[in-house]
Amino acid sequence: MEFNEKLQELRKEKGLTQEELAEALYVSRTAISKWESGRGYPSIDSLKEISKFFSVTIDDLLSGEKLISIAEKENKSNLQNICDLLFGIVDLMSVTLIILPLYPNPVNEYIYSVPLFAYTELTLISRIVYWIMFVSLIMIGTVKVALNQMKIEKGRKLLTSISFVCSIITVLFLAMTREAYAIVVAFLLLVIKATLVLGKRNAT
Numbered sequence: 001m002e003f004n005e006k007l008q009e010l011r012k013e014k015g016l017t018q019e020e021l022a023e024a025l026y027v028s029r030t031a032i033s034k035w036e037s038g039r040g041y042p043s044i045d046s047l048k049e050i051s052k053f054f055s056v057t058i059d060d061l062l063s064g065e066k067l068i069s070i071a072e073k074e075n076k077s078n079l080q081n082i083c084d085l086l087f088g089i090v091d092l093m094s095v096t097l098i099i100l101p102l103y104p105n106p107v108n109e110y111i112y113s114v115p116l117f118a119y120t121e122l123t124l125i126s127r128i129v130y131w132i133m134f135v136s137l138i139m140i141g142t143v144k145v146a147l148n149q150m151k152i153e154k155g156r157k158l159l160t161s162i163s164f165v166c167s168i169i170t171v172l173f174l175a176m177t178r179e180a181y182a183i184v185v186a187f188l189l190l191v192i193k194a195t196l197v198l199g200k201r202n203a204t
Helices: 003-013 018-025 027-034 044-054 064-100 124-149 156-176 180-203
Strands: 103-107 110-114
Touching: 003 027, 003 044, 018 027, 018 044, 027 180, 064 124, 064 180, 103 156, 124 156, 156 180
Parallel strands: none
Antiparallel strands: 103 110
16 A cells, blocks of 8 residues: 555544644645645655654555655755755855955055955946945845745745856956955855855755
8 A cells, every 4th residue: 555545544544634634743734635645755754743643653654665765855855955055155155245355445555455345446336336246145145045944945046046147247347357355255155156056966
């Protein structure tokens, strides 16, 4: 007997509706419907709750092979979520391009390194472009971290693509304006993001 059939049988033996079982297991009714129709399997944590609720072992619910398959899939999903979270954090680290003293500001005969908000040797247009680029990356990182925490998959890939484009434009613009220190930081952040994307792809 397959898992979906076993779950239906156990639920009916207790005289529960899908909605009542969902409430007991702290999941949505849609999840129960999906499991019972054979369109998916619960997570390891949900399997433990089902096992405990019906007083059966996990082995009674699923074959060892299927359990291993679910565990592997869950591990891959967790690794991808970690990569997404770290990607968002890296974008948030773009704040360093604003607050660190990375920009040369000559005063009399001396050159001082100052943060962006104290950098007066820029044209107004360049200053506006810098702020737009850096703030955009920070906002993308904020949204990416928020989506990850709320476990929302939709939009993550698009944000990753937008983030990469923004980072490349940032590196190119900093190279054009010859900001030696800032370009090193921006390039390192871009390399870290590329590494995280490769790690996520390897996990699939």
